Amino acid sequence: MNGFKLGKWTLQRKMTLLLVLFIFIPLALFGYSFNESSNRFVAKRTDQQTSQVLSLVRQNVDQMLKEYEAQLKTIYDNEDVIAELSRSEEEGLQQNAGNSETINRFLRNFLRGKEDLDSIYLYTTDEQMHFADFKGSNFFLSQFVQHPEWQQLAEKADGRAVWLPTYELPENRYLPQATHYFLIGMQVKNVADEMQTLGTIYMNVKISALDRLIKEVDVSPHGTLLIADGDGHLQWSRNPEAYGVQLADIPFFKDALVHPETFSKQELNGELYRVGFVRSDYNDWYYLALIPQLDLTEQSRELQQFLLVTLIAFGGSFLLLAWLMSRYITRPIRQMALAMKQVHRDNLQFRLPMTSADEIGLLQSAYNSMSGRITDLIQEVRVISAKEKEAEIRALQAQINPHFVYNSLDTINWMAIDREQQDISAMITALSDIMRYAIQSGEPWVAMEEELKWASNYAYLQKMRFEDRFEITFEADPALLSCQVPRLFLQPYLENAILHGMENVEEGGRIAVAIFEDEATGGIGVRIEDNGSGISNEELQEIVLRRGKGIGIYNLDDRLKLEFGSEYGVEIRSSREEGTQVKIVLPRVSTKIGN
Template identity: 30%
Template sequence: MLLKKYRIRQLLFGSFFLFIVLLLFIIIYVSYQYSVSGLLQTTNEYQESQLKLMSDDLTSKIGTFEDYSVVLSRQKNFRDMLADQHWFTSSTSPVTQDFSNIIYSIPAIHSIEIYLTSPPIDNIQYPVRYHDLSVIEDESWYTSIQDISSAWLGPRQVEMVGGETSVISYGRKINTSRGELQSVIIINLDPYTVQGWLFGYSEGGRISLLNQNGVTLASTSEIELDEKVYSKLEKAKEEMDEGEATFQIRHDGQYIVATSIKPVNWTLMEMTPYEQIIAPSREMMKFLILIGVFALLIAFVYTLLLTRSFTKPILHLANVMKRYEVTQPIPRFPKDYNNEFGQLFNGFQDLMNRSKVLYESLDEQNKRQREAEIKALQANINPHFLYNTLDQLNWIAIERGDHDMSKMLELLGKMLRIGLSKGASIITIENELNYLEYYLQLQKIQLEDQLDYEMNVSDQVRYYLIPKLTLQPFVENAIIHGFQDGRKGYITIDIQEHDDHITLQIVDNGIGLVNKPVKHERLPTGGYGIRNVRERLDVYYGDEANVFVKNRDQGGVIVTIQLPKQKDEDGQIHGTS
């Protein structure tokens, strides 16, 4: 983890500075997106309102031309001509004159075309032209009007005196009373007139007018619309909720707002480059980035100073902890910190003071231990001296024929070997029993066979460990105090193994425990020896060891010692060499 790998100053500075960078980035990004969204919404609302007005105006103008077609179809001379078409054989007929006057009076009308069964022979008069009704089904636009009485036919090319000219046509059928097609009147609008209408709505806008087939009728720009745009417009129109008049799409970097002119199913739309809409937002973003860079410079310096100030006491404490040694004088910490840093400084200084005291205590203890070790090394000379001295005394006793003395010296030497045990405090039960055996034999010689003993010990428990000289003080106490009336003494030592402990019992047939006043002078191997055993067992085993001393019903004392099992793993007898 980063917290475990890098220094705290680097982590604090890096994380805090990164947080500020991310915060500024989020602020700039959200501000930019919010600004773009606001500009798009404002543009959309403005263009929707403008298109609604334009749509209403175009609907009115388109309706006017539809009304013109009705007026023309009901004109008296035209009706007379339909009643007797052979009478109107010249293109200079009253119908031509009447229709021409209408065309001249309405600038938006480019020309009028009339389809008759018997059109005039002279058919070159501009701007009214006649065509034979028999060829109408061959016209590409006829499908638009075939099943209805009138319709807008879209953009067309018409042959005039000056050549082909582009027009926007509206056609109306005239049927007989029996429903037979009698004539068709087509009013051709000048596309530039329609384009002039669009320019009148917006001077710099890109406005286009599309018919129901997606064909551009007029436009204020030279942008050519492909089929993809029309497909998107139709899809958006289909997805409009009922009651909505406008819809929006985006295509090739253009933001398009459109509205449907429902009477004729035309589409009026306005295109605005997306970059043009969001240009203010981009400028604002550049300004915010400049402010952000300046803020980051300030934040960098501030974060660096703050991090240094915050980590300075921590690094100071870490350096002291790293370099401090107990043998050195205790370093001093700043006293002007009243916060958590001050608590850390005071706590560590207290810890150093306690460590100093503890170190001095341990140093003093080590000195005493070294002194004891030196004394022990010096004492190691004494056992060899004692062994040699006892050996010489033994030979002297043998030479003089004093066998009891020789035996006693031999037993004393063996006891001395086990008692020293190379300085070990824990020995096996077997060594403890050997020591006790030598002691009892020595006492038996001294008491002239007034003492007898018995040891009941199984081989399984001989290799368990026991503190040295645990049994001897109790046996000695029984000999000194239990048999003082001159009776023949008998001592039984019984050791049993249980599931989780060992029981050692010492039973004698002495006078038993007698309540006597406590004397200040005690034998060194009497009460003090037993108390020493109790204290040592408590040190080694705690509550796991118990010593019980009580009188027997048959007379004498029974001592019961319970010890936890602790076996010598290598199975060797310790301390006999």
């Protein structure tokens, strides 16, 4: 089966194809760029509109909630109720029976004329309950018992009003269907007696109060508007079935807690949404808008249709222009090609007749000049080729095989052994192992046991170099010796500890290397600490900022964070004249990692 052979095409077809590519690739890039720009424009405009809508909803809801809070605090304006609560606190249960009617009357009057307030309850510190609720107290009490956190949150607020999570009362003889309420709680204080707590008041607000305020608000044709508290409890939704959803378990809500008042693209139940958040500073409620990506696509459809028509019109025009241009250019070239076929391949003396003074004439003239130069160039190429071969031979002769160096060191080692120069033999053996480890081809990750063997040889050579001014110890968890680690990752830290930490130490220097399991990540922890001269705060800051000579120390940190996450990397602690501690956290890898 013959493949696609572009070489058999005529020059006109090739030029037409080339011009078409030069035309349609920019058009395609323009179309893609225009489409992306229109999508960004629509997303930005939608974000702005959604942010305005959410901010307006937040402002209106905050205003309504503040009014409810202000109404609740009118209990302090009723001196009789405060006096009765204070007296009840002092005189006990027997007196409470006489006080109940005064307090209950206040609660009943409090609800009068307030359509959105369902009921109000007041619990005194001596566990007496006063309430105004046409349904009776049993329904609310059952909810109160199920939610002990309500009382805890009210106590934590210590006299400030706190908005509690929305809850549901099931269908009963008073309610034809399940109904949702959101609740405000507040401890009542005796302002005349060292702010002593007199009780806790709870007011149930019908969810219809929020319905009337928000039901006409739309963020998009198919968008969803939600209100939730800081713990992820859904406070309001148009869909009653959504109240059981715990938003704290959904990733996009976690993002809202970290980055409030931002917009992002999220996937929910297999569909893409544009999600926006606005947070209320008043009560830490979050106002969320979920806009389907289909709504955004619909908004940009007109722009996309305009783009499609424009691309078709320009594409057709340019295609016709490309065909005409290729035909005009290639016709005289084809004529020249037919004439050149008459030339014998080895007849470099043939000259084309000049037929025009345009670019084709220039080609003919160039061909004639080129024919005269080819003979000279052939000779020059022969000379240059000979010189290049000679240079290659010299380069090969100048190369030194690393294995030759290794074998030479091995020979010197045996000579040292024969002459009983054990120290020299040990140093040569260590150097040979270091060279073999460094130059051997293979994977960039090796077993921890191999890396520690290299580090021991390196430490031995440096120790001999510094005339035993310091000691280096290695301690490793045997279970980690087979784990994979980056090749030579210890080198910059050992070098820094020896060359910089021990440079001013005459004796008693200590460098300790420990390999252990990191409890926080479950990975491999590596600690390198010394009692050397340490690093000043200014120098350490330069290293952390990847400036100056410390760049190599943090290369491993950047690599680990990029490949495996922010929990891995390098941490350096140091004090001048007290030493330096480097902690490296590596992923626990049991299989080899490729290049």
